[in-house]
Amino acid sequence: MKGELTKKKVKRIKVDLDKCNGCRACELVCSAFHAKPRYSSINPARSRIRVVTDEINDEYVPIRSTDYTKAACDGRRVYTIKGKEYSECSFCGTVCPTRDLFKDPDSGLPLKCDLCEDDPPQKEPLCVQACSLNALTYEEMEEEVEEEKKLSEMELGLKSLVDRYGVEKLKDSLARISKKHSCRD
Amino acid sequence: MRYAEAGYSLEVDLSRGNIERVETDPKWTELYLGGQGIAAKILWDRVPPYVDPFSPENLLIFSAGLLHGTPVPGANRTAVNTFSPQTNFLAHSLMGGFFGPELKHAGYDRIVISGKAPDLVYLWINNDKVEIRDATHLRGKGVHETTRLIREELREPNAQVAAIGLAGENRVYSASIEHGFASAARGPGPVMGDKRLKAIAVRGTKEINIAHPAELFDVCIKLRKKIAESDDVGDWMAVDEDDSFHHDNFAWGNARTRLKNYWNEELQERWTRWKYDNMDRQKGCYNCSKKCINIINYKGKRFGYKCYGKDTYHMATFKELDFSYEILPLAMEYGVDSYSTPQIIAFAIELYEAGILTDADLPGFPADSGERAFYLLEKIVRREGIGDKLANGVYWAARQIGRGAEAFDHNTTKKFEQLPIKLGKLNPPYFLMIATGEKMAITQIEGSFPQDPIPDLEEREAFIKKWSVVVPDEKFLRWFREWEKRNEISNEASCAITDWNEAMHYLDDSLGLCGFLSSFRGQFGGGVVYHINNLPQIITLASGIEFDKDKLWKVFQRNRNLVRALNVRRGMRRADEKPPKDHWAVRDHEFEQKLLDDYYEFKGWTKDGIPTKETLDQLDLGFVSEEFIKQGILSGDESASSRAEKVGGC
The missing domain is CATH 1.10.569.10 (Aldehyde Ferredoxin Oxidoreductase Protein, subunit A, domain 2)
Incomplete structure (x- = not known):
């Protein structure tokens, strides 16, 4: 299915791997920004950006979470760059069943980078602001893109629950919970 | 709710295989902050002076600093403390990297290890799940290989690992504990080997809560920028x-x-x-x-x-x-x-x-x-x-x-x-630091006050301009301004300089801050980002415990005297406080001993370098003075040579 083509402001974060010193400040500030209330707690495991790190291989790759998928991939492609081997997973931001990345540590629900959408808008996403070494840089540009319907974080969470437990089970649980809830009211 | 800290210690007895999560007394945070400060308190309470470093009763403590896991940049140095088989005194050891913050996120401020495993093991801490695992397959393996193998077998690439190599396993006194490309030296390596603990792997996915989140976050954005640019x-x-x-x-x-x-x-x-x-x-x-x-x-x-x-x-x-x-x-x-x-x-x-x-x-x-x-x-x-x-x-x-x-x-x-430094004329504050320092290496003691006068007066003033923000008291500016020859500086100045240099290390080592942003670095350039004038606010915002300059200075004095007390109880006395004979070519025994007398007096210590009852009591270390009197280390009526010390005071 094709969406309609529209002009749109496209935001992106560029990554320069050579500039990363592996400090993970990006993870820290991301988790703080998305904490509720904002900044009230710190937890890199809840961050929407992670620095894939292997010191022994001198590998430091900041990746941002992109889309959720229920499908696993074998992740067997290996790339050698300047003599260092990288797994394709090192560059992949997909929230997938193959690994624990970008899932809330308590609920297991997917975490998605929203480029720190805010009102009024932040001048740059927080991870970019925190990266003093400019391994992360932010750009905005006009581009013709296909209109796509973005899922909200809640819808995304529901979708993953459907994938895990099936529609019927989820419906049942929802019905049960709503009932309990209305009883209490 | 506990802010900045997890509020729990992980207690591991390797002899019995017992593991416990123990809530800590919040009062300790206010008194000792965390890191090496609280480790010293635990060692005082639980390791009697007769315990041999290679005994199951010796404790090996890995401590996160109070600020680890908060947004405060550069808070990442893990303190490792125990009693050293080489010196028989407290082993002061630090490593940078990622270990302390990860431990905090796993829900612990420190790991207190006692006992001795029957054979080589490693510790796997995954939030609330903690296991002592067999490590006999890692025997003799290098530290990086060990790290790789542990991450693979746990299927946890994000585990932070601290490990010993062959040297630690064989209880070599100069063995280090290695973590990534950071290293904890000066004593704990051989004790880890003696406990047959090959490595600790930790993974934490819990929250650290902040008392005043938005304010602290704002302060940290500015600090991060300053660190990057300076x-x-x-x-x-x-x-x-x-x-x-x-x-x-x-x-x-x-x-x-x-x-x-x-x-x-x-x-x-x-x-x-x-x-x-x-x-x-x-x-x-x-x-x-x-x-x-x-x-x-x-x-x-x-x-x-x-x-x-x-x-x-x-x-x-x-x-x-x-x-x-x-x-x-x-x-x-x-x-x-x-x-x-x-x-x-x-x-x-x-x-x-x-x-x-x-x-x-x-x-x-x-x-x-x-x-x-x-x-x-x-x-x-x-x-x-x-x-x-x-x-x-x-x-x-x-x-x-x-x-x-x-x-x-x-x-x-x-x-x-000691560092291989052989110089001509005596530098009096350095005499005091090397003689009386208990962190054993000069780099762990020096740092806030420059090593030498800056000969060019314009350069000197430019330095002072940046440095004036970080000094605890105006008199340091005056002393530095008037300083001409390295060996000519008043005893009064030497005492206060040594005290201030020590103060910043003792604070860093309990907060988990890096000396390159703080205690070690002021001497070169003058413009460090952490100092006695801004740390009270940062600690208050993170922990919710009110601190001001005087109260924080008192924490330094408390931690300093507690570390000294640990070593005094194990027999350290004035006779031990001697820099290498040939450290300087020109020596003056009488001058040096007078300087040492003055310093002990300044610190509120006896002529033998033992903190007096009065000094200890006013630092809430009554439990130390009580034991010193009971053991006959103090009589209790030693001349009260200490003066009420304020920040950087004398």
Whole structure:
């Protein structure tokens, strides 16, 4: 299915791997920004950006979470760059069943980078602001893109629950919970 | 709710296999902050003075600092404390990297390890799930290989690992604990080996809560920017290729020979090429944009170094930088401290040349100094032949070898190898720091007040302008302004300078902050980002505990006196407080002893260097004075020489 083509402001974060010193400040500030209330707690495991790190291989790759998928991939492609081997997973931001990345540590629900959408808008996403070494840089540009319907974080969470437990089970649980809830009211 | 800290200690008894999560007293945070401060309190309460360092009763404590896991940049140094088999005193040891913050996120402020495992094990901490696991398959493995294997078998690439190598397993006194490219030296390595604990792996996915989140976050954004932009913090030696400072001023070999005009342009050009041709990256620690660690990939082996750590092996053997590149990867895999170990090697070479060690002790000893270093390293980490004695450090090896070897032990204080510095005229604050410091290495004691006067007056004023923000009191500016000759400075100034230098290290080591942003760095450039004037606010915002300058200074004094008390209880006295005889060529015994008297008085200590009852009591250390009186260490009516000390006061 094709969406309609529209002009749109496209935001992106560029990554320069050579500039990363592996400090993970990006993870820290991301988790703080998305904490509720904002900044009230710190937890890199809840961050929407992670620095894939292997010191022994001198590998430091900041990746941002992109889309959720229920499908696993074998992740067997290996790339050698300047003599260092990288797994394709090192560059992949997909929230997938193959690994624990970008899932809330308590609920297991997917975490998605929203480029720190805010009102009024932040001048740059927080991870970019925190990266003093400019391994992360932010750009905005006009581009013709296909209109796509973005899922909200809640819808995304529901979708993953459907994938895990099936529609019927989820419906049942929802019905049960709503009932309990209305009883209490 | 606890802010900034987790509020729990992880207690692990390796003899019984018992693991407990124990809530800590929030009052301790206010009194000692965390890190080494609380570790000292635990050691005081639980390790009686008669306990041998190699006894199951000795504790090995890995502590996160109070600020680890908060947004405060550069809070990442983990303190490792125990009693050292080499000195019999408190082992002061720190490592950078990621371990402490990860531990905090797992829900613990520290790990307190007691007992001794029946065979080699490792500890796996995954939030609330903690296991003691078999590590016999890791026996003899290098630290990086161990790290890789543990991550693979746990299927947890994000686990932070601290491990010992062969040296630690064999209880070599100069064994280090290695974590990534950071290293905890000066004592805990052999104790970890004695407890048969090969490694600790930790993974944490819990929250750290902040008392005043938005305000602290705002402060930290500014600090992070300042850290990134300033040349006055971080390790300038990572980028300054002119290393004439160490090579022309420090002593080579067994801390013996100065090569005053060693450095030259051609050499610098060649060494710079070696470095950049083989360098992968300059790396940082958790939440810090500085790039202090050079990651070198030399002949297919990757290793990291910072600061003076790249010089020690080639200076001990009269070689060049490429020799350090040859030996460092191996020394790192074995897990040995790169400050003490090269001195032990140079000491052995000297003994051989003097005929004290012979071919019978060193069968097949090579002729080349570099090959000799490799030979001796193998002997030491395996405790093989003469290596069994050398593995006990220069002080003990000299006595165990005998035959006049004692005379070659000329660079230890409190049985610990000092930096190889041999100078002309005495620098009085340095006399006090080396004599009375209990962190054992001068780099862990010095740092806020410059080592020398700045001769150019304009430069001096420019320094003072930046530095005036960080000094605890105006008088330091005055003293520095008036200082002309290194050896001419009043005793009053020397006492207060030593005190301030110590203060910042004691605070850093309990907060978990890095000395390159704070305690060690003010002497070079003046503009550090953490100091006594801004730390109270930062701690208050993070922890919710109100601090001001005076209250924080009192925490330093409390932690300082508690560390001293730990060592006094184990027998340390004035007689131990002696810098190496040849540290300075020109010595004046009477002057030095008067200076020491003045310093003890300034600190509120007796003539024997023991904190008086009054000093202890006013620092809420009544439990120490009580025990000192009970044990006869104090009578209780020692002259109250201490004055009520305010910030940086005297």
